[in-house]
Amino acid sequence: xxxxxxxxxxxxxxxxxxxxxxxxxxxxxxxxxxxxxxxxxxxxxxxxxxxxxxxxxxxxxxxxxxxxxxxxxxxxxxxxxxxxxxxxxxxxxxxxxxxxxxxxxxxxxxxxxxxxxxxxxxxxxxxxxxxxxxxxxxxxxxxxxxxxxxxxxxxxxxxxxxxxxxxxxxxxxxxxxxxxxxxxxxxxxxxxxxxxxxxxxxxxxxxxxxxxxxxxxxxxxxxxxxxxxxxxxxxxxxxxxxxxxxxxxxxxxxxxxxxxxxxxxxxxxxxxxxxxxxxxxxxxxxxxxxxxxxxxxxxxxxx
Numbered sequence: 001x002x003x004x005x006x007x008x009x010x011x012x013x014x015x016x017x018x019x020x021x022x023x024x025x026x027x028x029x030x031x032x033x034x035x036x037x038x039x040x041x042x043x044x045x046x047x048x049x050x051x052x053x054x055x056x057x058x059x060x061x062x063x064x065x066x067x068x069x070x071x072x073x074x075x076x077x078x079x080x081x082x083x084x085x086x087x088x089x090x091x092x093x094x095x096x097x098x099x100x101x102x103x104x105x106x107x108x109x110x111x112x113x114x115x116x117x118x119x120x121x122x123x124x125x126x127x128x129x130x131x132x133x134x135x136x137x138x139x140x141x142x143x144x145x146x147x148x149x150x151x152x153x154x155x156x157x158x159x160x161x162x163x164x165x166x167x168x169x170x171x172x173x174x175x176x177x178x179x180x181x182x183x184x185x186x187x188x189x190x191x192x193x194x195x196x197x198x199x200x201x202x203x204x205x206x207x208x209x210x211x212x213x214x215x216x217x218x219x220x221x222x223x224x225x226x227x228x229x230x231x232x233x234x235x236x237x238x239x240x241x242x243x244x245x246x247x248x249x250x251x252x253x254x255x256x257x258x259x260x261x262x263x264x265x266x267x268x269x270x271x272x273x274x275x276x277x278x279x280x281x282x283x284x285x286x287x288x289x290x291x292x293x294x295x296x297x298x299x300x301x302x303x
Contacts, residue, residue, distance in 0.1 A: 052120040058086040060101035069100040093120040125203035145192035145203040156195040163188030218243035218294035241294030254288030
């Protein structure tokens with residue numbers, strides 16, 4: 001049994017009966033969309049370079065309420081109607097990064113950004129202390145060493161590590177170094193270097209951890225594979241997945257609100273994930289197929 005609803009458009013009436021003409025409606029909607037999609041404007045432009053210790057003020061405006069997308073307590077924010085001001089009294093090299101201004105209305109995708117460089121002769125790199133970058137084999141990994149002086153040419157900037165192994169790397173002043181198509185042998189420690197007036201300036205050490213892509217999908221077992229039960233009897237089914245990496249399990253069942261008992265174990269060199277469903281008293285609604293899927297983000301295996 002189903003119900004089909006037909007929606008008819010109401011015919012237009014003459015002006016004066018409280019209904020606007022379609023052309024007028026279209027014009028009104030177009031105007032709203034146009035203003036909603038306008039991008040905020042940052043007064044300082046796309047890039048600002050200052051010396052360490054200087055006061056920095058960033059201003060953003062729009063045709064709706066705007067805000068700076070920042071959580072740092074070092075900056076003070078003044079909020080006005082359709083206007084926002086971001087200020088820090090004494091900027092340090094650690095403020096070198098991009099700052100985004102967005103509309104307060106999350107449904108509006110308008111965004112503007114400005115790149116701030118804070119030059120410091122003692123600190124040519126802004127690198128988070130204890131940086132650990134995790135990446136899956138074959139993906140790109142960005143090492144967040146941000147240069148504080150964009151006047152240093154790329155030819156004077158290098159990435160140092162015993163784990164590069166002829167890796168395909170690139171450098172971007174806004175992001176740092178990117179290793180393309182990371183391989184397991186790229187796992188290790190990295191340092192960014194810049195040669196300034198014949199002196200080598202190094203960043204803090206960063207660690208890259210590469211997760212190997214499993215070569216095989218999980219090995220799935222399901223017990224029992226087939227079962228006949230009388231109404232009111234108990235029913236138990238267990239799914240197990242054995243794999244080189246920790247697999248996750250997903251069920252497809254006749255009823256959606258079942259609860260499962262899940263647990264994992266590790267017995268070198270494999271992981272095992274188990275998931276058990278127990279129904280104390282089965283009903284006719286419990287009849288059907290029970291499918292268990294063991295998967296990684298890259299692989300899936302069904303039983």
